[in-house]
Amino acid sequence: MPEKEFASLKERLLRGGVAPRQVERLLLELKTHAAALLDEEIARGQPLEAARALARSRLGSDDEILAKALEQRALMSWGARWPVIVCALLPPAGLLALSVGTVSALVAIAALGQHWNSDPASWGLGVWPWAHQGTLLIAWLALYGFPVLCTLLLVRYTVTRRLGLAWPLVGVLLTAALGAWTTFTVAWPQAGAQGRLSAGVGFSTDWDSLMRFGVRWATTVILALGLYLYMRRREHEVWQALGKHRM
């Protein structure tokens, strides 16, 4: 059975909304079944090419297999079943959860540190210099890294499942906006003053804030769209290599 033929079916199943895991498993079983049918036809004395054609006919056409797979809603990816929730709402919600989780983890670590070190004077840089740098790094990641991470994961999810761009684009724009609105500050404990970790979502109309918002939002969106275009181009090249027109 030509590998190309299954590659075409794979692409059509993905474009139909079947989850990649299900597609891989389906193709694995189809290939195994096709090989068994081929062996059977050859054992009956058919020449190789005729055996191939008979095996393919017994397996069913791509159209039939595709139609049967699309009947099974359980085989569809979540993004194909609930595009608004998965592509538009889940990414910003995920970013929010990631940010809240990070702040909570840092607060918990700080609380544990205070519990073990009851002397407030020793909470500063002298005791845990790595903790200061580490906290700043995590804060930087939360501010700039998490929105990019969430949008890139969304883009990868969208392309690997061949989803339409509309809802994922809404998801990217919302996630980038939420990321750009998020503030995350760390005030390290000083002698006589307690440290403070804070996070929030806010929007300011002063020019500097608007500029910062715009740069962060645009950076995230551009990176996400860049990855989307790159992945789609590669996918298009693969599809063209199969000698098929885009669906």
Next chain:
Amino acid sequence: MTARTSNFTSGVSELLILRLLSEREMYGYELAKTVQAVTRREIRLGEGLLYPTLHGLELEGLLRSRRESVAGRPRIYYRATAAGRKRLAKLMYQWRRASAAVSSALGEKAHA
């Protein structure tokens, strides 16, 4: 070779699959062969069409599977779960009622 049965609906394939897999576990190729054998080749379908149905039934919890490699080829064996056997009983009841109704409409005598 009998022509492929075009009206082999998903309900009927589900019924046959659950019936056969409630008796013993089978992999796809074996199941396709058995379907042909037990239906005396009256029901033929593209053998590849079994797999989407098998996967759908498994995701519904009506079948469970295990993977094994035989002579270098992967095989996925399926068998019906307790929920699958319950569904089978329901489908068989529905099928018998529908079949009796159609027979009645065609003016055939009911089988004893």
